[in-house]
Amino acid sequence: MVLPREGAVGGACRTMEQEGFSFDYTGHLLHLRRPESLDLLKALGLGRSFRSHRRRAGILLAGRVTPYPIxxxxxxxxxxxxxxxxxxxxxxxxxxxxxxxxxxxxxxxxxxxxxxxxxxxxxxxxxxxxxxxxxxxxxxxxxxxxxxxxxxxxxxxGLFPPSRAVGYNARFLYPRRGGIGVLAQSLARSLQRLYLRAPVVGVDLAQREVVVGEGQRFAYDALVATGPLPQLVAMAHPLPDDLRARVDELAAVAVWNLNLAVRGRARRREHWLYCPEPHLPFYRVGFPSNHGQLAPPGHHTLSVEVSTPSGTAPPAGWEMACVQALTREGLLASEQEVLFTVVACVDPAYVIFDRRRPSVVAAFREFFLKHGVFLCGRWAEWKYSTMEDALWDGAAVARRLVGA
Ligand SMILES: Cc1cc2nc3c(=O)[nH]c(=O)nc-3n(C[C@H](O)[C@H](O)[C@H](O)COP(=O)(O)OP(=O)(O)OC[C@H]3O[C@@H](n4cnc5c(N)ncnc54)[C@H](O)[C@@H]3O)c2cc1C
CATH class of the missing domain: 1.10.3110 (protoporphyrinogen ix oxidase, domain 3)
Known part of the structure; x- marks a missing residue:
């Protein structure tokens, strides 16, 4: 039985559709390291739906764009x-x-x-x-x-050969059309017991039951928890007080993603730009329609990312500040070209790797495992990982459960 909180599968890898535009929850590009991932895509019938791209990324610094890595x-x-x-x-x-x-x-x-x-x-x-x-x-x-x-x-x-690939994301796959959400949708097609809009609000570790939405209870032998670890801790009972208190040692940032539906052609041909300078309100700008068909003809999309400590919002007026900065930096022709904007928030988005994290995560993992709860994925395991990792994290737990 699969119980996603939202009305669609995919978690942070969903795609929002609005007025002919498609927006991911910030750039979600598939970087595959394992050959079996490609086999999986083919088995899902997605082999031809994804196109391979050579990364075009840059750094916006001192008013000009330098190719990545700097x-x-x-x-x-x-x-x-x-x-x-x-x-x-x-x-x-x-x-x-x-x-x-x-x-x-x-x-x-x-x-x-x-x-x-x-x-x-x-x-x-x-x-x-x-x-x-x-x-x-x-x-x-x-x-x-x-x-x-x-x-x-x-x-x-200026002698570094432009054709030489560097870094883990030198190439990536992305759906030709429809956004990254097509991946999770394809995976979900074979699910027989998928109940959408089923937010788990409580986990009764003593009875081995989850409480969903208004109070419906489901018994479990094994529970694979994919939501953020602090949320699981908050809803799990009974849990020793001293262990519960340790959740405060886990830190993360939220990513606020301003998506723009824009008239005309993109002003840059890069897929994304890193923006380190403090005077720019965002840390990264993406040009998603440079790698996928995500906008109607004659239009494009921009994706702007701003991070804040988890649980907090950006300062008032941040959206306008971003649009103005994009225009100032020549990444957007003018504010008048923006048809509409869509804001998405991923919280937690990046966990903070500090000294306390490893021991806190290990303590929770060990405790939950004793109660048949498997932490699985980027935010349940409180780590930094990719979509490909999430796929194989899930497969590893599944194999363990069926004894394969
Ligand atoms: C800004 C940003 C950019 C990224 N870019 C990339 C990229 O380019 N390439 C890449 O490979 N990866 C990227 N990632 C990482 C990628 O998003 C994650 O690796 C992946 O989403 C992890 O999948 P997951 O299943 O662990 O978590 P999620 O995608 O969050 O899925 C969790 C699932 O658990 C469900 N859930 C949570 N809480 C509950 C609850 N209480 N009740 C019921 N269901 C619940 C949700 O509904 C969801 O279905 C990026 C991440 C961020 C934050």
Whole structure:
């Protein structure tokens, strides 16, 4: 039995439809690392529905766009910034990076002062609403590429070959039309006991029952919990007080996603731009109709992301501030071209990797497992992971339950 809270399957990987436009909950691009994921897409009949794209991403810095990753593309930056980045990298390269105690140190020791000050620190401060020295490094390995010295020098001279793929997201798959929601919809087609709009509001661990909506109870042998861990803790009973109190040690940010339906062609050909500078109200801008058919002919969509500490909202007027900044930066022709906007909020969106997280999550995982509750997915396991990970996290729990 599957009990999603919303009226549609897919969680954060749903697509909203409005007046001929499709909006995901911010960019949701499929980065596949496992060959069996492609087999799964084919088995779902989606093989031809997805198109493979070579990432076109950039960094909006000092009023111009530099290709991503910045470490190997400083040639287009203003001379003084390029010099700081290059010198800082060479100095860091000359030293043994050693074990970094936190993300801030990790950045300084691997990329140097210039890249830290101009990109990594301001960008991650905006995204995580935290000082980089308060974050751990558990999550960085796969997501933050460290280039060779030769590549950084080539990048500063404009010699880095544009065709060379770098990073975990150098290529991605995206549906030709309809938005990322088609993936979850296809998966759900084979479900026999799917009950939409079934918010679980209580978990009775003693009786092994879940309480849904107005109070309907369902017994379970095994419960696979995919909602955010703090919400599960709040609704689960009985739970020792000292353990329950530890949930306050878990931190996250919410992402507020302003989607714009816009007349005319997109002003940029990138799929998305990172925006580290503090004077811009957003940390990232996406151009979703550059990778999928998501707008009627002669129109396009923009997706703007702003993060706030979980449970809080952006300052009043943030939407207008974003639209004005987009226009100022030349990413939007004019405010008059915007037909309408749609706001989506993902909360929690990014969990904060701090020192307390691993032991708190381990304590909850162990406790819930004893009561037949399996934490599964990005927010239940309180981690940083992708759609592909979520698919295989689910498959792993399913195999465990059927003893395969
Ligand atoms: C800003 C942002 C951008 C991202 N971009 C990408 C990307 O480009 N590529 C990528 O691969 N991944 C991306 N991700 C990650 C991706 O969203 C997650 O990995 C994926 O959604 C995790 O799936 P999940 O099933 O664990 O959680 P969810 O998608 O949140 O699904 C949870 C499910 O649990 C249900 N649920 C929760 N609480 C309850 C309740 N109380 N009662 C009943 N049901 C409940 C929900 O209805 C939902 O169906 C991004 C995430 C964010 C925040």
């Amino acid at each position: 470490q190997i593309h400083t040639a287009r930056l203003p001379g003084p910034i390029r010099r700081q980045c290059l010198l800082g990298f060479i100095r860091a390269w000359a030293q043994d990076p050693g074990e970094a105690e936190n993300f801030g140190q990790w950045v300084l020791s691997r990329f140097g002062e210039g890249f830290a000050q101009h990109f990594f620190f301001p960008y991650n401060r905006k995204l995580f609403c935290r000082d980089p020295f308060d974050l751990t490094t558990e999550w960085v390995g796969r997501y933050v590429p460290r280039p060779e010295l030769e590549d950084v020098v080539d990048g500063a001279l």
